[in-house]
Amino acid sequence: MNNAVIDPSPTDWNGKIMQKRIASRYAAERRFKAMGFMAVALSTLFLAFLLFTMLGQGLRGFQRTEIAVEFDFPALTAGATAASVTGPNADAALNSMDIPGIVELAVGQQYAGLGDSLLTSAAAANVRQMLIDNPELVASKQTLWLPADSRLDVAFKRQGEPAAEKTVAALADKEALRTGFNWTFLTGADATDPSAVGIWAAFKGSLMTMAITLLLAFPVGVLAALYLEEYASKNKLTDLIEVSINNLAAVPSIIFGLLGLAVFLTMFGMPRSSALVGGLTLALMTMPVIVIAGRNAVKSVPPSIREAALGIGASPVQVVFHHVLPLALPGILTGTIIGMARALGETAPLLMIGMRAFIPAAPQGFTDAATALPVQIYLWSDEVNQGFVEKTSAAIIVLLIFLLGMNALAIYLRNRFETRW
């Protein structure tokens, strides 16, 4: 290098070599930009693909296939009248009617040779409900639309087993099939038959779990954030608290499940798979998120507010609770909603504390065995029966709607109440 001859002439930018170099540099620039664009596009495409897959499968889960069954009630029930199935004795009268037998008989008469399980296992319960709702039915000849068995349901909506396809074709020829809205899916509970399942029990379990989580994590999180940001002096204890909170925010959620199992269930002997234990476990997980969001919100309140309040004679506690907290509340709420949304979608810790049990009825109290919506999705996804595929996706749609709603609310709150100081 020492003896390198330095060319004194200026660079010839219009020369062939330099032009080529510039062209290749610009090409590299375009390639790089295209790569960046591809990365964003790929991520978006994946999200779109995921959502469309879930929508495509899940929307069918809100529908059910119904079969027209003609009931000659006076003949089938040996002359029951509307009066006999109303009033205080209606239950006993309906029980003595043997509705499952009636349904079987009616279907057998009408669709002989099409196999024996045309209707869902809940069909008899549906008929019973119809009779309770409208006792007049029992005195006349009626055509009722009853939900079809899961195999036929799948075959009617898309490709099913060959035998079921054949039955569906035969039924369709008689114009005895239609598609109706699956109310059972919104009001029912878990069942072994996919055509009779519903998400209400799991959803209620989720709501109860969230209620416990919010009740515990929100006050504790806010108070801890206020303490750390406003009062804590710089010492070992404060450092330890900060390290703990930052660490807890990054601990894998399954570890919280192990904690819940070892401490709440085994040590304290709390009821297994209850909303209470689920809520406690998720509260421990959500609390650090609220603390961190709360600290940022409290930090963004300008010192002039505090000084003004102190200046007119407020005590330090009054400064914080009368002035700082109300101003920081929108930020804290935003963080809380985001933390709650995370907790709502959380599955692994709830599996650890046994919320994976088969729950055929909605929980009545906080100590009853319950399940949660994401856990229900996991349980259904494990089912072999093809009918569960669309139910799983439909439950996912419900869950996603709630999560997106919560996130949208958080964004709205942030934009609506955020103050730029």
Added chain:
Amino acid sequence: MVQGGNVKFMTGTALLFLVLGLGLIGWIFGRARASGFVRNAKGGPRGTVNSLPYYHGWFVAICAVTPALLFMLVWQSVSPALVTNMVLSAPAAAELPQDTFARAAILSEARAIAQGFQTTAFQDMSEKLVPLYQGALSYYKWLGVAATLLLFFAGGAYAFTRLKPDFRARSKVERVIMFGLLLASLIAIITTLGIFASLIFESWRFFSMVSPFEFLFGTDWNPKSVVTPGADNGYGAIPLFWGTIFIGAIIAMIVAIPLGLMSAIFLTQYASSTVRKWMKPILEILAGVPTVVYGYFAALTVAPAVRDFAVMLGVSNAASDNALAAGIVMGVMIIPLVSSMSDDSIAAVPNAMRDGSLAMGATKSETIKKVLLPAALPGVVGGVLLAVSRAIGETMIVVMAAGYTANLTANPFDTITTITVQIVALLTGDQDFGSPHTLAAFALGLTLFVTTFFLNYAALRVVKKYREAYE
């Protein structure tokens, strides 16, 4: 049918609400008394009254409610033992079998019937104990209620007598508030300690059955439910560690790092502000989708596609629960994390450096590659460490999409299992707490906790150090 309803009446919840309601009344009384001071005060609007009336109210309420609630908490944990003692000291209890298990079964059944949780007895003996239990339960329950109310009124009366115009109610109440704030902050430490203690304790029990050497260095994972000390019990966790690293730290990162980093670069350096405004929330949605949804998607859509692809390539033994599908989907889940961490660290590079490079005639991409990225590297590395920590602790995607078979392989089309999958698998089913299976789950949990702790710690250190460099 025994009278369950009578015993269940006045449960803990009802008592809790009663105490809180009485507390409200105490608050009203205290406040009314202090308002009297203010009305009768001489000189100035408040005269010599030290605190606002509602502080007096709070003082009374706190003094009355706190001891009662504390007593209720203690009573909740003490009274079951007292009830059992009372039942055992009765003459009828002498006929109980000596065997500990049979005895405990009868006692718990009798108790469940007496409390109304159960209606029929399966063992004759418990039927006889039910009235005893009912008696003991109601005796100790009413004792508890009486003591709680007594404490409440004693506390309230004490506080009420202390109210005077010059009583410093505010500073007392504020001291309680400060104590409450400190207590709330300490919950974080208690939780951390709780996690650590429970994991260590159960792991210690596990390692007293299975040697730590086998656990950490053994290559055979096939856990037996009955262990023999010194022999190979199938608790070699190396295949699980490898599976976790392979899916979480290798496959997922191969997807997440390029996509996340390039997304961040594109959105911060190239995209117009409108594009940025729309694309950033969309990326955030990716982070907000619950993992159970990703897992379902991976198992239902991605895994079959990957297997078909493998078969097309000529890989004959491609599994339907292959590692690649779980890894890819996990990588997509991680993209927003890598992207936002990279975004932050690129934004933290001083503008002077970028402007200098551009002024020298470098193109945008040259500036990014040669100036911005090297300067932002520590932040990016910190983000990647956090992402790895997220990925190896992720449960639902691997539980649903990856396999349950331990497999020491580097073939991404093969089935492979991870630490989190095995924790779920070990804790599923009806094992009693204390079997080697259950305890092994805690040992795996401890490994996971320690690993993620160090990854998070390293990430925070790297990021912090880097921030200091530019501030």
